[in-house]
Amino acid sequence: MRRALRWFWLTLAVVLLVGLLAASAAAPEFLSVPRPDRAFLGPLAAPPFGNDNRGIPLLEIALQGADIVAIPSLISGLVVMGLATAAGLVRCSGATWLDGAIQGASELVGALPRLVVILVVALLLPRDWRVLLPIGITWAILAAPGAMDEAAATAGRLGGERFVEALRAHGFSSARIYLYHIVGLNLRPVIVRQGAEVTMQVVFLEIALSYLSLRRNEPSLTHPDSSYSWATLLYQGYTGLLGYEMLHALWLGLALVAWIALLAQSIRLAARAR
Amino acid sequence: MAWWTRPLIRLLVALAIPLAIPALITAILWTLPGDPAEIICPREICDGTDALAERWNLHRGPVWFYVHWLTSALGGDFDSSWRVQQGVPVAELLWESLPTTATLVLLALGVLLLGAVLAALGWLPRALDPLWQAVGLAPAVILALYCAARIEISHGALSHSGWPATLRLLMGAGVLGLADGALAAAITGTRATFEAEARLRYVQMARLRGESVLVNTLPNVLPALVGQLRARVLHILSGTVVVEVVMGIPGLGEMLFDGTLSQDFGLVLAAAWAFSLMSAALLLLQALVEVSVALWVRRSPAGISGVLQGEPGPAVPGPGEAV
Numbered sequence: 001m002r003r004a005l006r007w008f009w010l011t012l013a014v015v016l017l018v019g020l021l022a023a024s025a026a027a028p029e030f031l032s033v034p035r036p037d038r039a040f041l042g043p044l045a046a047p048p049f050g051n052d053n054r055g056i057p058l059l060e061i062a063l064q065g066a067d068i069v070a071i072p073s074l075i076s077g078l079v080v081m082g083l084a085t086a087a088g089l090v091r092c093s094g095a096t097w098l099d100g101a102i103q104g105a106s107e108l109v110g111a112l113p114r115l116v117v118i119l120v121v122a123l124l125l126p127r128d129w130r131v132l133l134p135i136g137i138t139w140a141i142l143a144a145p146g147a148m149d150e151a152a153a154t155a156g157r158l159g160g161e162r163f164v165e166a167l168r169a170h171g172f173s174s175a176r177i178y179l180y181h182i183v184g185l186n187l188r189p190v191i192v193r194q195g196a197e198v199t200m201q202v203v204f205l206e207i208a209l210s211y212l213s214l215r216r217n218e219p220s221l222t223h224p225d226s227s228y229s230w231a232t233l234l235y236q237g238y239t240g241l242l243g244y245e246m247l248h249a250l251w252l253g254l255a256l257v258a259w260i261a262l263l264a265q266s267i268r269l270a271a272r273a274r
Numbered sequence: 275m276a277w278w279t280r281p282l283i284r285l286l287v288a289l290a291i292p293l294a295i296p297a298l299i300t301a302i303l304w305t306l307p308g309d310p311a312e313i314i315c316p317r318e319i320c321d322g323t324d325a326l327a328e329r330w331n332l333h334r335g336p337v338w339f340y341v342h343w344l345t346s347a348l349g350g351d352f353d354s355s356w357r358v359q360q361g362v363p364v365a366e367l368l369w370e371s372l373p374t375t376a377t378l379v380l381l382a383l384g385v386l387l388l389g390a391v392l393a394a395l396g397w398l399p400r401a402l403d404p405l406w407q408a409v410g411l412a413p414a415v416i417l418a419l420y421c422a423a424r425i426e427i428s429h430g431a432l433s434h435s436g437w438p439a440t441l442r443l444l445m446g447a448g449v450l451g452l453a454d455g456a457l458a459a460a461i462t463g464t465r466a467t468f469e470a471e472a473r474l475r476y477v478q479m480a481r482l483r484g485e486s487v488l489v490n491t492l493p494n495v496l497p498a499l500v501g502q503l504r505a506r507v508l509h510i511l512s513g514t515v516v517v518e519v520v521m522g523i524p525g526l527g528e529m530l531f532d533g534t535l536s537q538d539f540g541l542v543l544a545a546a547w548a549f550s551l552m553s554a555a556l557l558l559l560q561a562l563v564e565v566s567v568a569l570w571v572r573r574s575p576a577g578i579s580g581v582l583q584g585e586p587g588p589a590v591p592g593p594g595e596a597v
Contacts, residue, residue, distance in 0.1 A: 111556075115516070116549045120546050208413065208516045216535055238419055265411075
């Protein structure tokens with residue numbers, strides 16, 4: 001039963017991830033020409049998702065939004081996974097000075113409110129560099145202390161250096177011990193979960209920052225003015241809550257948020273410890 | 275590791291953070307390609323970059339800039355805002371917005387503390403955990419957006435003063451407490467900490483003697499709980515930016531975001547420094563609790579002193595196991 005469930009979550013994770021990447025690849029470079037006569041149309045009148053307040057299909061905005069977040073969020077997730085793996089391996093390698101240095105650095109980085117640092121980075125980045133990738137990687141580095149701490153604690157619970165010695169006594173090679181026994185069998189649930197969470201957080205961060213910029217009617221900190229984020233759907237959907245006929249944009253925006261949350265959850269559940 | 279090592283590291287980090295934040299910003303400013311004055315205020319939106327560089331001490335290198343800014347900041351002088359509220363002293367803007375943010379953070383913390391206390395006392399059924407986790411999946415921006423819409427629908431244009439403004443604050447605190455898994459983490463984290471401690475032998479012996487589990491475990495789990503609490507406050511501080519902007523709450527987070535959008539470097543630097551001071555204060559608090567608990571445990575508190583004298587050793591944790 002557990003095996004079947006694991007396969008279910010794994011399949012779902014792959015389907016959702018491929019869907020995100022496919023949407024990113026299919027994103028148009030520029031949106032269609034606005035058609036005011038087709039503005040505010042719902043999904044039935046303008047399939048599949050309806051149009052926005054200028055008559056542009058919401059599908060195009062959804063695809064552009066996927067293009068903005070897909071690669072930067074995945075790279076950010078991979079950065080965290082890499083750092084967490086390194087912390088776990090250092091705990092097992094017995095390099096106490098490096099372990100101590102990592103803990104000290106983690107304490108310093110972990111003590112900073114993340115969004116504050118993100119905003120400072122966004123301020124300092126030259127305007128041409130204002131895309132999601134540097135912001136996402138900064139977020140990943142700020143999220144890394146927690147992930148590294150958990151990975152190191154997991155490795156510590158295994159027995160750390162003694163665990164490696166015990167496996168060496170069985171005749172296993174170093175590569176097999178570190179990559180298969182420690183990372184593959186023991187750290188995997190932790191690092192995959194942390195990577196999935198950071199991927200999700202970076203997508204949500206993009207939505208939040210773009211939404212805040214939209215509210216202030218200023219250029220976004222995460223993408224060029226020529227492209228549109230999923231926050232646009234939520235922003236237009238918000239006017240639906242206030243009485244305009246744009247609720248279909250809100251539902252689409254929420255569905256995309258749920259998609260990313262489900263992707264992170266399914267990856268986490270697929271990688272659970274046996 | 276000696277018991278005082280961690281508090282000492284925290285103390286050093288707490289002292290380092292207010293120095294490190296402006297140092298980091300200075301380093302980034304001079305590492306990026308181009309003239310720092312033009313990075314702060316690009317030529318397409320700024321004229322008089324040279325005068326700006328001189329006014330901001332950017333023309334004499336990173337060390338001069340850093341030392342001058344830090345010295346002024348320690349004296350409470352952050353110069354004036356360039357764009358957000360031109361000419362108004364940044365210190366004045368900080369003092370105006372700080373109480374609102376502090377209230378928001380404290381109210382949000384109240385939600386988390388309530389959840390944590392109920393979890394510690396075992397009054398929150400474990401069956402409800404999936405509910406908190408499901409609610410926690412929602413990002414802060416979505417919940418804030420919903421709350422802002424509810425307030426604007428029910429109170430309209432007058433929703434920024436009086437009771438609607440208070441309602442914004444209360445709902446903002448609720449959003450910060452619930453969104454991004456904050457409440458779920460507070461409940462499950464607290465419960466897991468107590469459960470792990472309750473499995474130790476000294477607690478089982480205390481239970482056999484008829485003593486309260488909570489009284490026995492609390493001193494030993496307190497440093498861990500304070501550590502969790504610090505992480506939650508940092509999480510809330512980070513979330514205030516989103517909640518304040520979306521819900522129109524005039525606080526430090528909103529000011530920081532407006533400063534970022536309008537390239538008001540002085541304002542952003544000062545606001546970031548204010549956040550770093552709060553973070554340092556939290557670290558100091560954690561270090562203080564750790565030292566107090568360590569000293570208290572070593573003085574053999576009244577609840578277990580009889581055991582120390584009358585029972586064989588393994589039932590009571592030694593000094594090294596205290597935390």
